[in-house]
Amino acid sequence: MSKETMRLYKEYVERAGSRIEVFREVRREFRSKRVLYPGSYVHLTPSLIFPEVIFVDSDIRAKRFFSCREEIWDHINQFKENEEEHLFQFISGDYQSEMNIPLNSIDLLISEYAGFVSIHTKEYLRNGGILLAGDSHGDATLANSDPDFLFLGVLKECEGQYCFQKGENERYFRRYRNMAVDLDTVKNTMKGPKYSKSADYYIFQKQGRTNEKEKINQK
Ligand SMILES: C[S@@+](CC[C@H](N)C(=O)[O-])C[C@H]1O[C@@H](n2cnc3c(N)ncnc32)[C@H](O)[C@@H]1O
Numbered sequence: 001m002s003k004e005t006m007r008l009y010k011e012y013v014e015r016a017g018s019r020i021e022v023f024r025e026v027r028r029e030f031r032s033k034r035v036l037y038p039g040s041y042v043h044l045t046p047s048l049i050f051p052e053v054i055f056v057d058s059d060i061r062a063k064r065f066f067s068c069r070e071e072i073w074d075h076i077n078q079f080k081e082n083e084e085e086h087l088f089q090f091i092s093g094d095y096q097s098e099m100n101i102p103l104n105s106i107d108l109l110i111s112e113y114a115g116f117v118s119i120h121t122k123e124y125l126r127n128g129g130i131l132l133a134g135d136s137h138g139d140a141t142l143a144n145s146d147p148d149f150l151f152l153g154v155l156k157e158c159e160g161q162y163c164f165q166k167g168e169n170e171r172y173f174r175r176y177r178n179m180a181v182d183l184d185t186v187k188n189t190m191k192g193p194k195y196s197k198s199a200d201y202y203i204f205q206k207q208g209r210t211n212e213k214e215k216i217n218q219k
Helices: 003-016 020-030 060-067 069-079 117-124 139-144 183-189
Strands: 034-038 052-057 087-092 106-111 125-133 149-158 161-165 201-206
Touching: 003 060, 003 069, 020 106, 020 125, 020 149, 020 161, 020 201, 034 117, 052 060, 060 069, 060 087, 106 117, 106 139, 117 125, 117 139, 125 139, 125 149, 139 149, 139 183, 139 201
Parallel strands: 034 052, 034 106, 052 087, 106 125
Antiparallel strands: 125 201, 149 161, 149 201
């Protein structure tokens, strides 16, 4: 990467973490290949794990970063964790606008600190596809109340790695003293509510006319 591009990426990862263990576990568990990452900023790390990633961001610095294609290819090819050919694409703009991505074509949608990705981009996710969402902005809470998504489980840290866990799902998204979740407040404040049990990463599966065999959580 050019020095400036490399510095931006390195500084970002130092500050926000690469979170590569999270993506490793999602790939291991769900075998996702084609990924959409709305509000990615310069968080290139998913491209080291998944063979095809579409990054989307409206920030001009992300546009500049992803325009250094050669340097980014070099980085991906040097650090990718498998032998597959990796492709990436960057869409500069608002993910709430229509994007030139085929509907129902994405295996994994990433929602990390970037607003209500699950609401605005779920039509690109195929039925049976996976949503990886944090709740910092309340997106996991919104997905949990959306009939298009089934809550499959969480990613929990275990011995420096992340592990998919689905044994205690009924204990998540519960407010203290069984208070109701006010979705309007979540939307207005862009903040996830406090729950009695929470996780850093929540996993959902898009529902629809899904062939039963596609349902990943039945294994
Ligand atoms: C806090 S950063 C998080 C970056 C990355 N998701 C991560 O977890 O490291 C939020 C990013 O989302 C982008 N963003 C927020 N809303 C967006 C929208 N509607 N369309 C495109 N980008 C958006 C911002 O430009 C910013 O780069």
